Amino acid sequence: MKKLKRSARLVEMTQYLLCRPHTLIPLTLFAERYASAKSSISEDLAIIKEAFEEEGLGELQTLAGAAGGVRYTPKISKAVSLAILNDIRQQLEQPERVLPGGYLYMSDMLGQPALVNEVGKMFATAFADKPLDVVMTVETKGIPLAYAAATLLNLPVVIVRRDNRVTEGSAVSINYVSGSTKRISTMSLGRRSLKEQSNVLIIDDFMRAGGTIQGMIDLLREFRATVQGVGVFVESAEVDEHLIEDYVSIAKLTGVDPKTKQTTVLPGSYFQLDLK
């Protein structure tokens, strides 16, 4: 195609890899794209690999052989994760977030794409090695987190609806008990939204008792799907018992006092994972 200097090639290959996470890219593609020898491409990749690892951007794996190539796996370091947690904590502990009933206002935080994308990186790090076909969430506030994780994991997203919209075609509906309100609600997923026997990562913004996530797990049973992981942004420790045992949380609320407007935020279970 076009002959480029190493410097220009490095810039282009960096952006190419960053835009295509969890994708095996044959070295011949780069060699043809930049009219360069495979040996030059290999040297470029070694430079990029070192810089990515130095910066804590993730791993660059090179697979040898005819079916080989290079694959970029985005990961975030423990140090950067802790810095982001610190920012999250400071925001969550602002007294003006405490609403009547001990609810916590979080919509503005979930409206910051930069923060959402960082949290998505944490989920992409935690679930990088799971065999996954799809990321699932329930409307509304978990949606940006699900897309942020799915972009980095190179997976499609399915959104469970709280109603049954006409534009979805035939759908499967189930009833579930929301842990916070104790009300029976309905959630539904279009038949054609999810292939049978998919491997699913569930992402949501908030978990109290876990009724909504248990509802998603029950719904997935109707599709004979396997839940490979559950990731929640903020969990509340203010419940006697969680319905869900195995999940990754980023932050944990241990005290929301409607009177004093004080909130205490601890690191979630993500920080107990074996991170670098």
Add this chain to the structure above:
Amino acid sequence: MKKLKRSARLVEMTQYLLCRPHTLIPLTLFAERYASAKSSISEDLAIIKEAFEEEGLGELQTLAGAAGGVRYTPKISKAVSLAILNDIRQQLEQPERVLPGGYLYMSDMLGQPALVNEVGKMFATAFADKPLDVVMTVETKGIPLAYAAATLLNLPVVIVRRDNRVTEGSAVSINYVSGSTKRISTMSLGRRSLKEQSNVLIIDDFMRAGGTIQGMIDLLREFRATVQGVGVFVESAEVDEHLIEDYVSIAKLTGVDPKTKQTTVLPGSYFQLDLK
């Protein structure tokens, strides 16, 4: 901080800029970060600028002076936009998408993060020069498009709800007539979600007559906000009259026949803009 070779610096600066669109970055930041002279940093930026422009990734502007620096504005070229439109058209014209009543199933397309991010790039290109404070959408299906655009425009997102959830605090609600169902519905936005007098970009997935978008415009009047632009992914030309005049669409449906299951898709108004 750390002394890097030019090759490693180029990789790091490329990813640093790609992650921080529409942000003025002082050259001193790079100079300190890589323990390099400003003149070397300027040379690096010239290489990156050329590669970005060559690849159609957007513009890199260098502003001179004490308050100067470099700013990356993501843009997508007309040629790449047309290639993506072609993919969108092929998907939209699949006969199995046509649902009873002439509705079109699009959820799977909006569940592809790669496609969503490309459409977000088109919106970020179309509205790059507008003075914007925030991107707004209404739940549910427009949300990923709004975040994709907002990430590239470096803006927060506010989501208008179709109900009034307890976790939002006090809210402003309005009634609107949905163009497709002719029913009166309610949409609401938390008082603290949007500052008064904000400059707003509205993004949605689908527009028939425009009732939902007109509802958002009416709602914004309550916040004394200014609508600086409206972007919709797919518009239907199968209406006598649009309530909205000034909007950017990516694709236009001109025929959805429930009997023959045939759909015709044309380029949207985005392709009439003065694109490079």
